[in-house]
Every structure is written in C-alpha cells, then in structure tokens.
Amino acid sequence: MSALSRASAQYSTKIDNEGLLGDPKPMWRQAISRLLGIRSGQIGLVIILVLLFIAAFADLIAPYNPQQVLIGVEQVKKREAPCVHILGCDVSKPQHLMGIDGNVRDEFSRVLHGTRVSLTIGLTTVSAALIFGVFFGAISGYFGGWVDMIIMRLMDVILGFPSLLLAIAIVAVLGPGIQNALLAISIVTLPQYARVTRASVLSVKELDFVAASKVMGASHRHILFFRVLPNAMTPIVVLATLGIATAILDAAGLSFLGLGAQPPMPEWGTMLGSERNQIFSAPHLVFFPGIAIMITVLGFNLLGDGLRDALDPRLNHS
C-alpha cells in the first residue's frame, strides 16, 4: 500500500469515527419513527406483522394439517359451506371457519398455511431481484460507459416484455412449479431494481462526500458499497416493499394458471384456480383465498406508501 493510500485510509476512518459523514442509524430511526406516525404505514405494518405471525405459527394456529383429507375422519362433504358455531352452526358438527374444499380439506387451515407460502414467495423473489438488481444497477450507475450500456440494454430487453407474459414464457420453458415460478418472477422484476438503483447512484455519486472519499484515496469498491449505496437505498427500499405485493400477485396469477405452485401445496392462487368454476355453487372457496391475497397485497402497498412518505426528504416531517 502506498503512503498516499495509507493516509487516505486513515483519514477515511477518522472521518467515519467522528461521524462527519453522518451515521445512517439515526436516519433510519428517524424514518421508522416517521413511518409510525403515518396512518397508511401504521395499517400496513400491522397487517404485515399479523401475516408474519400467522406464517410463523401456522402449524399451531391451523386446526388441521392443510393436506389432511377429512374423508372418514369427520362427517363432512366436499365444498361444504363454513360452519361457525357462534354464528349458529349446529355444535354437533365440526367447526370449519372457511368451509371444506373440493378435496375435503379444511379451507381455513389451507388459507393460513397459504400465508406462509405467499410471504415466502414475495420475500424470496424480491430478495433475489433486489440483490442482483441493486448490484447490476450500482455497477452500471457508478462506472458508466460501456459497462452501463451493456447492463442497461440488457435490462431494457427484459423490460420490453410484459412482465407476467415473460414470466409465463419462462415457466413454460422451465416447466410448472413453485421454484421455477419464483425464478421467473425474480427475472422479470430484476430490471426495475437495476434501473432505480442506477438512477439513485448517478445522483448520489456526484455529491461532495463521495468526492471527498475519492480525494482521500478510497477504493471504488469502498466508495460504491460503503459510501454511495447506503445513501441511494431510499427509493429501493420503497420499491422493494411495493414489489413484494406485485410478486405475490404475479405468483398467485401463475399458480391460478397452473404454472406456479402445484397441488397439494396450499397456495392462494392455486386454490382460486382449482375452484374457479364453483363460484356460484361454493363461493367461499373463491372468496377466502381472494380476500387473503387482497389483504396481503394491501398490507405491502400501504407499508410501501408509508415508507415512501417517511423516507422522502422533500416532505416536511416536522
């Protein structure tokens, strides 16, 4: 290491230790506190926390195994309507809050376990898209030139296709299944993260503290990942939160078409798709999975909106 580099590193450390560039933690704390003061953020957060709780403890909350067929176990028929004792259902009959599905399984238990599947889908796909999208977007925005051109043109090609159509095409090639559906959704959403990251990095890299780091002799890797990216994450966090909702919808759509989760996995889109023809004879089998999708998507959308407001420096939060 040269003397100049050593000096630069020492200065950089000194600046960090003295907090001259600002400690990000207080900023996040401020953001969370602002989020908790925004009504949409509060509601969204509560919904997501409840869903996370259900997903984590579905085995304990659900009265039945979601794959357990109740033929011979209870006196129930396929597609039986909900039986809720406090609403007047005969107490001698077993209670099924959301009724019985076409394969004589407890719908409530399946909807609860569906939370786990859907949240996993949302978080997994967004995480994968986020990691690769942010990486490629950051590289592209920071270095520019031919690297930027190649990466962004590739993203443009992917963005050129309608996302769900491209996902269907990818799954059609790879074969139906939850893993391939996750991969397909990650691929089609990746360019959004890359583009937003690039735009954010382009503006942040021109700020004075980045120039200062450069003057101090910090490496590109250090500047990009420890100086620029942390300050460019605000729009990406908002996008990711909203993206979870979109990913859950896309996955439900693929499963509805028979391309995503396969039976007997309790996935809301699959449950909707398998009973779509019974909308008049057994509406509860379409209603409850549909409501579950709606609440989850609403939760993430409200949280995303709240985060956007909480993190937007242009809004006066005082």
Next chain:
Amino acid sequence: MKKILLGGLAVPALLVAVSVPASAFEGRTVAAPNCDYGGKIESIVAQDEYTVVFNLCKPDPAFKAKAAFTPFGIEPEEYIDSAGVDGSIISAPIGTGPFMLDAWNRGDSVVYKRFDDYWGEKPVYSTLVYRWNDSGAGRLNELRAGTVDQITNVSPDDYDSVKMDDSLQFIPVVNPNTMYLGMTNTFAPFDDVKVRQAIAMGIDRQRIIDNFYPAGSEVASHFTPCSLPNACVGDDWYGFDPAKAKELLAEAGYPDGFDTKIYYRDVFRGYLPEPSLVAVELQTQLRDNLGINAEVVVMESGEFIDESTSGRLDGFYMLGWGADYPHITNFLDYHFTKGTVQFGNPFPEIYDNLITASTIADTATAEPYYEKANNAIRELVPMVPIAHGASASAALKTLGNAHFPPFGAPQLQFDDPGKDTLVYMQNAEPISLYCADETDGESLAACQPVVETLLNYKIDSGDTVPALATDCSANDEATVWTCTLREGVKFHDGSSFDANDVVASWAAGIDASNPAHKGNTGSFDYYAYLWDGFMNAE
C-alpha cells in the same frame, strides 16, 4: 368422364364397364388388393344406384352399430373429390341432414339453417346455434339467463340446484363410460406386474366414487360397463387391500414406494367430471396407502391424448372412454387389441381372445373369449378401472322434447324450443367439421345436424334405425353387408344422394391411397381402429 376408384386408383369407368349394368349409373368401388393388409374391409362396392355392398375380410357382427357412428357420415362424391383433396371440407361440410351449415364464427358459434328439402321430418324451428363454454358454472349461468336452451355436462355440485329450479329440466345421460388410471408398461416401475397389481389393490375406488362422482356413478367391476353384453363376464376387479398392496410393492423392490407423476387433462367428461380433484385424491391415496410420491401434472388436452395413446407417458395418467356405439369391442378392442401401445406392449393373453371374439356374432358363443380377456386384464393390470360415471345435461323447461341420447349428441331436430332459434351449448369449440377425421366429442356433435350416416341410433338406446340406408343386412357369416339406400334424398348443395356418395365418403377414410385421405390431421382414427387399419397403405 366419371372415374371409378379401384384400390385407390382412379380408373376410367369404361375400363370397368364389363361389371357395370347397361344403365347410366357407373358404380364406384374401393378395394384392397386382398386381405393381407390385416384390416377388416376388403372392398366397398356401389352395386347399383341404391345398393352398397361391404365385403369384409372377417366377420363383423358390430357392423351396423359402427356404421351408425358420426365419423362414417356421407357427403357428396364430387365434393369429397374436390374439397376433400384441397382441404376445404374440414370447415364446410355438405350433408343430407336436417340442418345445413350457415356460418362457423370461429371462437364464438356455429350457426345452422333448416334444410327445407330434408327427406325426414323437418325441424319446427329454422335456426340452430352451437356455442361453447369450458366452465360448468358458465354454462349453467347462460342457461339460467335464458341465452341458451340446452347445455352439456352439468357440474355434479349443481345437480341439486338444477333439479330444484322450476325453470330448468334435468336430463340424466346414460352413455356407458369408464374412467381408468393408466400405466405404460415400457417405463419402470410399471414394467413390473407386481407394481401394477399393488396399485390395483392400493386405491380405494369406492372413496373416489362417493366423494367425487355424482349419484348414479359406480365403481368399475370390469373395464367395460356392465350394460353392454359380455362386458362383465370373468372375475370382478380387486378389492381395496392396502396391506396386500404394500406387500406386493415390497416384493417388487419398492417397500417405500417411488416417485412418479399423475398426468391428466383438465377437461370435463362424463367419466371424469372433476379431473383436478380426482388427481389430487389419487395423489393423496397413493401417498397414504402405498408411499408413492406422485406429482400432479396438467397437460393440454390434445397433447395429453397424443402422448397417452402413443404410450409416451412415464407415470400414471387419468383417462376414460365413453361409448361410441353399443358393443364391447368399442371398449376392449380399442384399448387392448394387438397393435395398441397406449399401455405399452400389448398382451397376447388379452388380444388373442379379443380378436377371436370380435368375429363371433352370437353373444353366448363369444362369452368364453371375453371372460378370458377380462380375467387377463385383471391379472396383468394394464390400467386400473376406477369408475363408470353418471353425467347430466340440462335444458330450459320450455324446450320441448329435450333429451340426451346414450350414444352421440342430442338429435336437436326433434326438439321444439317454442321459438325460431335453438341454442345448444357444449364444452368446447369443434376442432373441425369433417368428422371422418375427428375423434373429439365436440366436433362429432357439431357434425351431427349436417351429415348423416347409413344408420342412426335410436334416441333412447343404442339400437340402430334406418337413416340414409333403409336396411343393412348380412350374409350368414356376417362377412358381406348389403345396404339398401333411401331414394329421393338430396344433399344441401342440391345434388342427389346415391351409392357412389357412400363409397366415396368411406373411401376417403379407409383408403390410405385416396387423394381425399387428408382430413384435418390425416389420422382418420375411427377408420383405422374400428376397421383394423387402412387399406392400400404404403
């Protein structure tokens, strides 16, 4: 100069004039050089203007039942020779039926107009419309809204609501059918008979019937429904015995089961009203009873039929069969005779008996052969017969004479909608309207108002009644069938019906060298399988 087809070759009529009477009529013939090709038909000869002779290589007691089947419909000779060659016949049929095609609005409807020169009783309304909807709920919704007059395949869950609806008629369909779980014995582990027997014993078929089939359905004791003669001779199918099944599976080397797939198409049929539910139920039973981990795979309908009947599916597959005509050969011969590869390599223990039995007219004489064949099916388990399903149609209360025959589609010319248009809704759009080369039920139904056959099925049974032929009779050996044709019949294009139209229509299907042997796909499945193959094939 009119040409005559001899062995598929168009020969100037003068060259065969020696066999033609001095009258103006020049009879056509389609013939194989001999019977060595293995098929059942040696020749079809227009003996005179209103007599057609079918010379068979071997007896066929089911000839009349087969000849009444829609794929053997008659179209004008000249039209077959032109439109059959250039392919336009597949969307514009010309027949002698009570309705003529007016328009096929792709993706929406097929519209027919009453044929005023029809030889029989004319319909009381002028316009017939076929529409389609693949959703049971959607079909019933349209019926309740009064936008259609009759629908096919009421969903089992809607039976009670249809029965209780004062504005609707519930029409049970008694078409004999079988739903089975197929296996292809050229793929491991289905190449081991012990595995197949284990599966036969390891599935609780009664549970499937009780929970996923409408009332009136029954567990299959044999492959063929017992309403057909000789169908249920021989031992009944295995009872549900999971312990014995596990034992057999262990003996075969699979004590913990194995991984496989269950293929199916998501199409409503009388033998399988709710395919996705039954697939998951089978998946559950295989897992719980035998430790077999089966992934459920939905396939596109056409691809599924292609792959399964060609013996290319490496797992289980759910398929079924609805009777085309009322004879046991329609079930057993199609699935198990020599040359069929649907279940892998065919078994001589089965097909030797079937081939012998198919040439015997007398039911009692044929019984021992069908008994042996049924017992061999039970022993070798090429598939597991699950159910004989009940199904139903529904119609508006205002539709007079509403019915659904056991064989074929409703004969809607007899109905009275009380208005000038009758709208019939089925599951799907026809693939083509040239039914000589179709097996798809929706296509056959859409051909029926236009194209007629030599004989027809009774509206309430599988017995045949005269149609374009006033009579078809056989010699003592049932090897020569002579059909006397109805006189004074007109085609929709105004041409007159005669024996050459019969020969030309049959020749396009049965004669592989005929220039009109093109059709929609060129497979002419029913000609191939009901008559044991094409003549003059290279």
